[in-house]
Amino acid sequence: MGHASGFEYEVRSDGSVKVTHFGRKAAILRDARAEEFLEEVASDPQGSMARWTGNYKRGNERVAKKHPRNQR
DSSP: OOOOOSEEEEEOTTSOEEEEETTEEEEEEOHHHHHHHHHHHTTOHHHHHHHHHTTTTTTOHHHHHTSGGGGO
16 A cells, blocks of 8 residues: 655644645644544554545555544
């Protein structure tokens, strides 16, 4: 499985989280979604950011389908 790279995130003063991919805005997360993201990103930063921004469909869809967040 490939490894996502180029992602960074910034926690803003209002509590929202800005996720960028190679310097370009990929997502803005607010409230409960931002809190959930910050908990998940601690274990696998690059992979988590790829999943949260939707930039993971590069041949690993089966793995992503089994992720707990996608079981809803």
